[in-house]
Amino acid sequence: MNIPATILAQLRQSQRMVVVTGGGLSAESGVASFRQAMVGEWANYDVRDLATPQAFARSPKTVWQWYDFRRRQIATAQPNPAHHALVDLEQHVSEFLLITLAIDGLHWQAGSRDLVELNGCVQRVRCVENGHLGDWDEEGSIPPRCPRCGSLFRPDVVLLGEGFARTHVLRARTAVEQCDTILFIGELSTADPVAQFPFMARRAGATVITVNRDDSMFAVTADYHIKARASDCVSELVRIITSGTGAV
Ligand SMILES: [Zn+2]
Structure with missing residues (x-):
């Protein structure tokens, strides 16, 4: 050098x-980059249906499942x-x-x-109302609700269109x-x-x-x-x- x-x-x-x-x-x-990760069933989705605040408002389950898939992919990296x-x-x-x-x-x-x-970090979640942090829950409803305030959990990442x-x-x-x-x-x-x-x-x-x-x-x-x-x-x-x- x-x-x-x-x-x-x-x-x-x-x-x-x-x-x-x-x-x-x-x-x-x-x-994998966001685009590279869109394989299998995810290949047919539009990014706007997976990673925007509007998508989460429309279908929180889909956004949650996409980021859960991303999280599992990323968890294999070191x-x-x-x-x-x-x-x-x-x-x-x-x-x-x-x-x-x-x-x-x-x-x-x-x-x-x-x-x-x-x-943000895909390994964490936070609630939409108060930003309470939490871990991904493998069980229960999708997305789960915050045990402290009852609002929905979302991935703790910045979605497209958010600052x-x-x-x-x-x-x-x-x-x-x-x-x-x-x-x-x-x-x-x-x-x-x-x-x-x-x-x-x-x-x-x-x-x-x-x-x-x-x-x-x-x-x-x-x-x-x-x-x-x-x-x-x-x-x-x-x-x-x-x-x-x-x-x-
Ligand atoms: Zn909360």
């Missing part, structure tokens, strides 16, 4: 770091070396935040705790505006607010680094672009950062 000395020094000295991940890192763990390396990075940097667009929960499973899951939770966006934006280094890892959606993060970080004077096989918008706007698969190189990158020595 031939990282310029100035970038390497910035990485090693970083006190306030943000890392952003999404669908690319999930794919490297074998997690964190990859990049997920594990980011847990080490969190321990090393004094102010650290991992922002992910993934819904698979693999960062949490790997051990990351300074984490904002902008799109991200305001508290999550605020926490993510604040970290980006205050960071000295930001890493974009793997293929990422270019939807707001994530598409704004490179520019926000630059305004804050941060160094912007991407790890991605493609020349994405994030790569083009970066100070340094590592053109590689995340699961192949992030653990090496983290080792170099955390050890303070090593071949570069």
